[in-house]
Amino acid sequence: MKKIEPNTRELKTREFEAVCRKNGLALTIQRRTILEALASRSDHPTVDQVYEDIKDYLKGVSRTTVYRVLETFVSIGIARKISNPESKARFDADTKRHHHLTCIKCGKVLDLHDPTLDNLVPDTEAVREFDILDYSITFNGLCSCCQETAHYRP
Amino acid sequence: MKKIEPNTRELKTREFEAVCRKNGLALTIQRRTILEALASRSDHPTVDQVYEDIKDYLKGVSRTTVYRVLETFVSIGIARKISNPESKARFDADTKRHHHLTCIKCGKVLDLHDPTLDNLVPDTEAVREFDILDYSITFNGLCSCCQETAHYRP
DNA sequence: GTTAATGCAAAGCATTTGCACACGT
DNA sequence: ACGTGTGCAAATGCTTTGCATTAAC
Numbered sequence: 001m002k003k004i005e006p007n008t009r010e011l012k013t014r015e016f017e018a019v020c021r022k023n024g025l026a027l028t029i030q031r032r033t034i035l036e037a038l039a040s041r042s043d044h045p046t047v048d049q050v051y052e053d054i055k056d057y058l059k060g061v062s063r064t065t066v067y068r069v070l071e072t073f074v075s076i077g078i079a080r081k082i083s084n085p086e087s088k089a090r091f092d093a094d095t096k097r098h099h100h101l102t103c104i105k106c107g108k109v110l111d112l113h114d115p116t117l118d119n120l121v122p123d124t125e126a127v128r129e130f131d132i133l134d135y136s137i138t139f140n141g142l143c144s145c146c147q148e149t150a151h152y153r154p
Numbered sequence: 155m156k157k158i159e160p161n162t163r164e165l166k167t168r169e170f171e172a173v174c175r176k177n178g179l180a181l182t183i184q185r186r187t188i189l190e191a192l193a194s195r196s197d198h199p200t201v202d203q204v205y206e207d208i209k210d211y212l213k214g215v216s217r218t219t220v221y222r223v224l225e226t227f228v229s230i231g232i233a234r235k236i237s238n239p240e241s242k243a244r245f246d247a248d249t250k251r252h253h254h255l256t257c258i259k260c261g262k263v264l265d266l267h268d269p270t271l272d273n274l275v276p277d278t279e280a281v282r283e284f285d286i287l288d289y290s291i292t293f294n295g296l297c298s299c300c301q302e303t304a305h306y307r308p
Numbered sequence: 309g310t311t312a313a314t315g316c317a318a319a320g321c322a323t324t325t326g327c328a329c330a331c332g333t
Numbered sequence: 334a335c336g337t338g339t340g341c342a343a344a345t346g347c348t349t350t351g352c353a354t355t356a357a358c
Contacts, residue, residue, distance in 0.1 A: 012247065026312060026357045035247070044244040044254075044263040047347080062315045067348065069313095070245050080246045082254065082263065082290075087241065087348075088322065090198040091224050092234045093166065093189070099276070100198075100236065101284045109198040109236065114278045122253070122293065124268045130255045132295040136236075139276065141286040180332045180337060201322080216340045221323065223338095241323070242347065 012039045012078070019076050033058045034069045035078070044082055099137040105146035112139065166193045166232070173230050187212050188223045189232070198236055253291040259300035266293065 016035055020027055037053040038045065045053070051066045073079035086107045099112040117137055170189055174181055191207040192199065199207070205220045227233035240261045253266040271291055 024312090024358095028313065028357070030314070038245060039247040042248070042265055044246050044265075046242045046244055048242075050245070060315080064316075064349080065314055070243075073247075074245070077249060078247070080249055082244050082246055087243070088200045088202075089224075089241070090200055090236050091192060091204070091228070092198050092236055093193040093227075093232070094196070095231060095234055101281065101286070103284075104287070110280065110284070111196055111198075112276055112278060112280050114276050116277055117274060120271060120274075120291065122266055122268050123270055124266060126264065126266050127255065127293070129298040130257075130264070130293070130295055131301050132255070132293045133258070134295070135291055135293040137274065137289055137291045139281070139284070139286045139289040141284055141288070144283040147285050178333095178337090182332070182338065184339070214340080218324080218341080219339055 012036075016078055019078055023076055025072070025076070030058065030061060030065050031069050031072070033061075034066060035073065038070070038073070038079060097134065097136070099139065101139045101141065101143070103143040103146055104140050105142055108143055108145075110143070112137075166190075170232055173232055177230055179226070179230070184212065184215060184219050185223050185226070187215075188220060189227065192224070192227070192233060251288065251290070253293065255293045255295065255297070257297040257300055258294050259296055262297055264297070266291075 012035060013032075016031075017027060019025075020031075025031075033054050034050060037050050041049075041053075047063065047066050047070060050070065051061070051063050054066075055061055070079065070081070074081045090109055092111075094111060096113075097118050099114065099117055101110040101112050102108070120135065122132075166189060167186075170185075171181060173179075174185075179185075187208050188204060191204050195203075195207075201217065201220050201224060204224065205215070205217050208220075209215055224233065224235070228235050244263055246265075248265060250267075251272050253268065253271055255264040255266050256262070274289065276286070
């Protein structure tokens, strides 16, 4: 497992400990290790990649724990889960460029056609080696149905 | 199953038939029905939702066929698959707003930090009832590794 | 000492695959 | 007729769950 930059690690670790205390979560070696593994790579690892990264270092750790710990991190706000919101594929007959409004509560996806959002060009060096073919914006929030029942905002 | 607007249906159907002929694909009743079901709703149905929509109308149709037909539609460009690119969740320790470069070939996801993309506000009525909490842009394309081996662009 | 977290094994879903039969060309 | 497409059932892969053990507070 690659070590993360001291600065980043310190920051993440301190934030992590504070958030754990606030939420009454135990500071286990598994959580510490998984956080370090996750923070040490910027390529959005899958559960299995994190597991592979830590399993030699933390003998006997279970894949289940990696699943659970990562979900815990998402729920306390120190990590994000990208793609795969409900582990089901969704299909769309509209192949023109358009964007999506995704309800974080019920999973519903609505189309958003807005020409002002259709000609974005990223302006950083990171994209230099990347051949961009298309893009899509996902706005996450609460649909009208779910706003009424939601009592907090993440 | 709700019927789609005549105009839209005619368009989609004609496009569909042309593309099928071009690709040597058979015009089966399953493909026709699934296309109609998909085009008749704008809420990005899952495979199961499409299956539920057609199963009474097309007795004996198999869920497997819905899976296969929808993937066929995506490969010939008359439908899109949203979310769940590789049916695996990916996690990220960076919780600041940022965007993603996703390689459509190998599934790799890279971060893109670009302040010029961080203050988009959609300007349509569709968002009026939607409570937007956050957003993220996914740029789809080919990473440097995959550009060399890709011989066509979808 | 209590309560929460972990590990294991089994279960649960979504999705894919192999193969025989049916259908579109 | 030929080759593709479909249906079925089984397999696969990712993820979740129940329960006993272990560790954190």
